[in-house]
Amino acid sequence: MSESSARETTNPNESVESGTQVGDSAYQQPEPDPNWSPPDPVLSEATLLDPLAPNEPLEEADADAAATKQAVARRSSDPSANKKKWTKASNWRPRMVRWQRQLARVNAFEDTLQSEDDVTLRKRSLALRYRAMAGEKLGELLPEAYALCREAGRRSLSMRHYDVQILGGIALFEGHITEMQTGEGKTLTATLPLYLHSLVGKGAHLATVNDYLAKRDAEWMMPLFEMLGVSVGIIQTEDDQGGRRKSYGAAITYGTAKEFGFDFLRDRLLLRAQNRMQTEMLGSGEGGFSDSGDQVVMRGMHFCLVDEADSILIDEARTPLIIGSIEDTVRDQIIETYKWAADNAPLFEIDEHFEIDDETKRYELTARGRSKVRALPKSDLVRTMGLVDMYEYIERSIKTHREFLLDRQYVIRPSEKDPNVDEIVIVDEFTGRLAEGRKWRDGIHQSIEAKEGVEISVPTGQAARITVQDLFLRYPHLAGMTGTAATSAGELRKIYRTPVVRVPTNRPPQRVQLPSRVFGTLNSKFEAIAKEVEEIHATGRPVLVGTRSIDKSVLLSKLLDDLGIEHEVLNANNVEREADIVADAGGQGKVTVATNMAGRGTDIKLSNDVEQIGGMHVICTELHDAARIDRQLIGRCGRQGDRGSYRQYLSLDDDILKGGYGAIKYEKLKKRGEATSGSVDRLAAMFHKAQRKVERRHFRDRMVLMHHEKERKKMQREIGQDPYLDTPD
Ligand SMILES: Nc1ncnc2c1ncn2[C@@H]1O[C@H](COP(=O)(O)OP(=O)(O)OP(=O)(O)O)[C@@H](O)[C@H]1O
Structure with missing residues (x-):
C-alpha cells in the first residue's frame, strides 16, 4: 500500500491509512532542512519560545506555608x-x-x-x-x-x-x-x-x-x-x-x-x-x-x-504522598468485606445492576443492584458493616474487576519481605516499570488483592501527607x-x-513520521504490525515496537514467533536483562518489543551501519493516556540528529477510546467507525480527541485535589495543627 495515498474503507478489519500526517501538531516532524546549520550559539527568538503570558501572583494557597x-x-x-x-x-x-x-x-x-x-x-x-x-x-x-x-x-x-x-x-x-x-x-x-x-x-x-x-x-x-x-x-x-x-x-x-x-x-x-x-x-x-x-x-x-x-x-x-499510621481496629471486618465483595462482584451486570458515569468514571449501583447487594449471603462480620459501606465495597470491586487487569496494570510477585507470600505490584503506567512499594489508594489496592486471592494489606489511617x-x-x-x-x-x-x-536541538531532527494506520479490531491491528516489523526487518533496520501493557507485548511476541522473526521482549517481567536488550536494540536487524520501559532514560545507540540504512523504526501500537508518553517512545529513534522513522497504529478496540468517550458513547463511536466511509484522518483525529479528553480529566482531578488540599490545610491551621501532619499535635 502506498504511504502517501489516502483511501477509504468500510471494512472494520482492514487497515486504513491516513493520507496526511495526523494527530498532534507536535508529532509532525519537519522534513530535514538541507540548509540547516548548527544552531548559532546565539538563540533566536524563533527557536526560543516566549514563556507565555505574564506570571499571575501565586494565590496564597496556604498560609502555613x-x-x-x-x-x-x-x-x-x-x-x-x-x-x-x-x-x-x-x-x-x-x-x-x-x-x-x-x-x-x-x-x-x-x-x-x-x-x-x-x-x-x-x-x-x-x-x-x-x-x-x-x-x-x-x-x-x-x-x-x-x-x-x-x-x-x-x-x-x-x-x-x-x-x-x-x-x-x-x-x-x-x-x-x-x-x-x-x-x-x-x-x-x-x-x-x-x-x-x-x-x-x-x-x-x-x-x-x-x-x-x-x-x-x-x-x-x-x-x-x-x-x-x-x-x-x-x-x-x-x-x-x-x-x-x-x-x-x-x-x-x-x-x-x-x-x-x-x-x-x-x-x-x-x-x-x-x-x-x-x-x-x-x-x-x-x-x-x-x-x-x-x-x-x-x-x-x-x-x-x-x-x-x-x-x-x-x-x-x-x-x-501519604504516610500511613497505626492499624485500623476494624481490620478483620474490613478484610472480610473485601473478600466478600471480590467473590460477588462478577454477579453484577452493567446497566442492570450498575452504571458508569462517563465523566467521572464513577461506578454506581442501580436500585436493582442495591437490592441484589442486600440479598447476597453474608458472614456475621460483613453484616456488621453499614449498608452504604457494603454498596461501596461492591462498587469498588466491580471497578477493579473491569478496569484493573493482571499483567496490565499490575503483576503478582513473591513479596520481597517474605517470598512465600504473594503481593500485587503496580506496573507504572508511564514508565512500564514495576512501582515497588506503591499502592493504589481508596481501597483499590486491597480490592485487587482480594480479587487475586493474595494477602490483603491492612488499610491504614494516615499520619502525614503532602x-x-x-x-x-x-x-x-x-x-x-x-x-x-x-x-x-x-x-x-x-x-x-x-x-x-x-531549547533548540544541537543537530537538525531527521525523524520521519509515517502516516498513521487505523484498524477495526485489535487482532487485525497486531497482525499488520507484525507484517510491518517483517518488512522493515528485511531491510536490516532495527525496529522497536512499544506496547501499552505486558500482555500485549506477549501477544505481539507470539505473532513474531509465528513469522519466525527473532526478537527480544522488554517488559517489567524481564528487568534483569534490560541493559543487554537496550545495548543491542540499535544493532542491524534487531527487533525489540517493549512496554513503556523503553521510554525516558532508554538511550538506544545505533550501530554505524544502521545510520546509513535509515536508522531505527519505532512502531507505536496504541495511544497512551498522555500524549507525552507516546512522544517518549517516538523519541527513542532519531536521537541527536540521527535518522529514524515512526508510525502510529490504532484500532477501534483501543482503550483510549473507551477511556476518553466513556463506555456508552464508545459503543456508538465504534459502530460509526466501523461503518465509516469518511476520511481516515477524521478517524485518527477521533483517537487524539479521546486522548485529550483523558488528559483534561486528569487535569481536573489535579485541580480538585489542589482545591481540596487548600481547604484542608486552612482548616488544620485554624485549629492550630501542622497542615502536613494529620494526627493532632
Ligand atoms: N554534549 C554531548 N556530547 C556527546 N554526547 C552527548 C552530549 N549530550 C548528550 N549526549 C549523548 O546523547 C544521548 C542522549 O542523552 P540523554 O539520555 O541524557 O538524553 P535525554 O535528553 O535525557 O533523552 P530522553 O529524554 O530520551 O531520555 C546519550 O547517548 C549521550 O551520551
Whole structure:
C-alpha cells in the first residue's frame, strides 16, 4: 500500500491509512532542512519560545506555608527570576541577550581551562565554592562554573556540553522549565545548574521519576562531579535512615520526587515527636534535653531540578504522598468485606445492576443492584458493616474487576519481605516499570488483592501527607527539564511559577513520521504490525515496537514467533536483562518489543551501519493516556540528529477510546467507525480527541485535589495543627 495515498474503507478489519500526517501538531516532524546549520550559539527568538503570558501572583494557597511563601518570595526576589520582568512580552528579548552574553563568557574560559591540569581545575572549583559561601552572587560565578563543568565533562565523560546545553543550563539556573527534545542530553545539561547551586553548600537535589533513573543518571555523571570535588548522593527506596542522611549530606543528591516527599514528611513527624518529648520532659521537671538517637535526614530544601518535569509536577501531582499510621481496629471486618465483595462482584451486570458515569468514571449501583447487594449471603462480620459501606465495597470491586487487569496494570510477585507470600505490584503506567512499594489508594489496592486471592494489606489511617505541588513550592529555587512541556506550559506557570522555554536541538531532527494506520479490531491491528516489523526487518533496520501493557507485548511476541522473526521482549517481567536488550536494540536487524520501559532514560545507540540504512523504526501500537508518553517512545529513534522513522497504529478496540468517550458513547463511536466511509484522518483525529479528553480529566482531578488540599490545610491551621501532619499535635 502506498504511504502517501489516502483511501477509504468500510471494512472494520482492514487497515486504513491516513493520507496526511495526523494527530498532534507536535508529532509532525519537519522534513530535514538541507540548509540547516548548527544552531548559532546565539538563540533566536524563533527557536526560543516566549514563556507565555505574564506570571499571575501565586494565590496564597496556604498560609502555613510560611516556608512556601518565603520560598516563593525568595524566588521572586531573585533579580534574574523577578516576576515583574515576565509581565511584558518585550522583556523576553533582554533576557535572551543576557543569556547570549553569559554563553560568550562561558566560552571565553575554554582555552584557558583546556590548558590546565586536573588539580588546577579542582582548585578552581574549590575557589568558586569559597566565593559562593562568602556570599558572591551565583549569577556572577556562572560563567566560570559552567566552563569548569564543561571541561570536566569533556575530560571525564568524553562529552563536552554543546552550546545549546549551556544555554539550557542558564535557563535552568534562572528557574525555567526547559523543553529539550528527547535524546538531546538532559542528563548532561542537568550537571550545570546542579553544580552551580551546590556551591553554596545547602544541597542541590535532582528529582526524577524512578529509582532506576536516579541511580543511572547519578552514576553516569559521577566522574564529572568527582573531578570538580563535588560529592554525590543517591536516594533509593530501600535505603535506611542512616543511608539517606548521608546521601542528603552530599553536595548533590539524586532521588525520586516521591522519596524527597516522604523524607520531608518523616522528618516532620520526627521533629514533632521530639518536640513533644521535650515538652513532656520539661513539664515533668526532667529538663528539656532529649536525644532519642533519631535525627532528621534532610538538611533543608534549597534547589531542586525536576527531571521529566511534566510527569512529576503534573502527572504525579494527582495523588498526594501519604504516610500511613497505626492499624485500623476494624481490620478483620474490613478484610472480610473485601473478600466478600471480590467473590460477588462478577454477579453484577452493567446497566442492570450498575452504571458508569462517563465523566467521572464513577461506578454506581442501580436500585436493582442495591437490592441484589442486600440479598447476597453474608458472614456475621460483613453484616456488621453499614449498608452504604457494603454498596461501596461492591462498587469498588466491580471497578477493579473491569478496569484493573493482571499483567496490565499490575503483576503478582513473591513479596520481597517474605517470598512465600504473594503481593500485587503496580506496573507504572508511564514508565512500564514495576512501582515497588506503591499502592493504589481508596481501597483499590486491597480490592485487587482480594480479587487475586493474595494477602490483603491492612488499610491504614494516615499520619502525614503532602501534595507534590506543596513539596516543590517549598524549594526557593526550582527548575525543570522535559522533552514535552509545551502542552503543559500554562499549568506549570500557574502552579509553580516556572516559565517554559524551548531549547533548540544541537543537530537538525531527521525523524520521519509515517502516516498513521487505523484498524477495526485489535487482532487485525497486531497482525499488520507484525507484517510491518517483517518488512522493515528485511531491510536490516532495527525496529522497536512499544506496547501499552505486558500482555500485549506477549501477544505481539507470539505473532513474531509465528513469522519466525527473532526478537527480544522488554517488559517489567524481564528487568534483569534490560541493559543487554537496550545495548543491542540499535544493532542491524534487531527487533525489540517493549512496554513503556523503553521510554525516558532508554538511550538506544545505533550501530554505524544502521545510520546509513535509515536508522531505527519505532512502531507505536496504541495511544497512551498522555500524549507525552507516546512522544517518549517516538523519541527513542532519531536521537541527536540521527535518522529514524515512526508510525502510529490504532484500532477501534483501543482503550483510549473507551477511556476518553466513556463506555456508552464508545459503543456508538465504534459502530460509526466501523461503518465509516469518511476520511481516515477524521478517524485518527477521533483517537487524539479521546486522548485529550483523558488528559483534561486528569487535569481536573489535579485541580480538585489542589482545591481540596487548600481547604484542608486552612482548616488544620485554624485549629492550630501542622497542615502536613494529620494526627493532632
Ligand atoms: N554534549 C554531548 N556530547 C556527546 N554526547 C552527548 C552530549 N549530550 C548528550 N549526549 C549523548 O546523547 C544521548 C542522549 O542523552 P540523554 O539520555 O541524557 O538524553 P535525554 O535528553 O535525557 O533523552 P530522553 O529524554 O530520551 O531520555 C546519550 O547517548 C549521550 O551520551
